[in-house]
Amino acid sequence: MQTTRISWCDYSWSPVTGCSHAGPECWNCWAEEFMKRQAARDDAPKYMDELEWTQENAEEVVDTHPDRLDEPIEYTFPDGPGRIFTVSMGDLFHREVPESFIRQVIAIARQLPEHEFIFLTKRPERAAAVDVAWPENALVGASVGSGPGGEFPDTTHRIESLRGVDARRWVSFEPLIEPIGEVDLTHLDWAVVGGENASDDVRRDMDHAWAREILEQCRRDGVPFHFKQSSAATNESGTRFTVKNEDYGIFEQRKIREYPPVPEVTKRARE
Template sequence: MSDGSAIEWTDATWNPVRGCTKISPGCKHCYAETFAERWRGLPNHPYGQGFDLRLVPEKIAEPLRWRKSRRIFVNSMSDLFQDGVPVEFIRSVFETMNRAPWHTYQVLTKRAERMRSVCAGLPRDLVQQPQIWLGVSVEDRKYGLPRIDVLRETPAGLRFLSVEPLLEELGRVDLRGIDWVIVGGESGPGARPMQEKWVISLLEQARDADVPFFFKQWGGVQKGRHGRTLLGRTFDELPVARRRAAPRDDERREPVRLEVLA
């Protein structure tokens, strides 16, 4: 786990899975792939295999060792619901999120259909917990908007949208059953520009639906120069989260060790 994440809407990251594959236009300039491929071939490095899919069972229990409550982005360097990740492994991640409920877990995917299928097959009380937030990426109308309907059909304690990178005007977005909207532009080399009117449209729709709105960044090749203010202010709204106090050390329980598959 990495504490003190630079991602504005989270506190830390947890990566029991590494690596991914591109499936839609939002993946074109994947920051995680760019980072991971720097280290390909380096012996004993966590990303010595580049961005190839890799399960990391030894990371499964990591949140149990964190005493301070955090918002944790689950698999910032991957997608938990890739076809190559076994259901048993996904279940073990949910078990940890249940055994360490003093954190809030932000699980984001572009594989909305598999998330719906896997979550529907797991025990409802394992999936539908207030500390487990399930979200989908929404980058455009063709690929992104259909994921919202699938997310609405997925059992979850809280549902959110990460509209990043926002690549075009989305038009009317159905926010029924959605509890949080994040919006951001693409950053880094080759970043595709985002127009202010696209963002304002989403802000207004979130206001109309009474959904918290978080504006992450304008992005660009040098995102720091463009900042993250919108209409002269920052939008750092979050859903109301119920966090429990972390237990004493002698009360902690480690999940059952997986016999999976690295």
């Protein structure tokens, strides 16, 4: 467990590490590069800083960490209860993660209603298939970065796959690498948008016009909108969002960082 600079959460917890590329948004995965650097510094198995996060390497790369399951219970939260990014260094719903372990992770969230546990996956269809009763303080999301008819394979089908998850739901449009187009957001509780965080030689830039289209659809469907960052070499850079001031007919930069309502179970636990 640790605090984090990610704008949409307060803490991160990774009882699973490692993943495999599931779409074009994964090509410059910051978690993959971070884990490789960490493995090179620590006395970790050599393969961890050599193997790419490909489908073929998944069995070796994806690890579960039973010793980390109790971290949220034992951790002293320096800023009090908050939003916990659950599995920030992997994907809890990867095929290499046993369903029994997934249920154990979700059980920890149920034990700590004073916190919101934020799950993010590129495999929402598996999240929907897990035989578990989701606690009210869970927020389950999918990553979507590309739309139909663009340069990259379409990932918007993940938005629809979330309908099968019986929990509060959200979408992370990060990294947003091309326009998404028209999507139905009515079943969502939150949308986050961000550009790619990668070095200058590989980073794909995000046009703020693409993010504005998502903002307009969020306003249409009544979904809170959170602009995380522009495309940049470092995380949380370019946090101001170029939007149109309708009163004056000009474009200006603002921070728009909205959050979904805190669930009732969490409100009660914090009283």
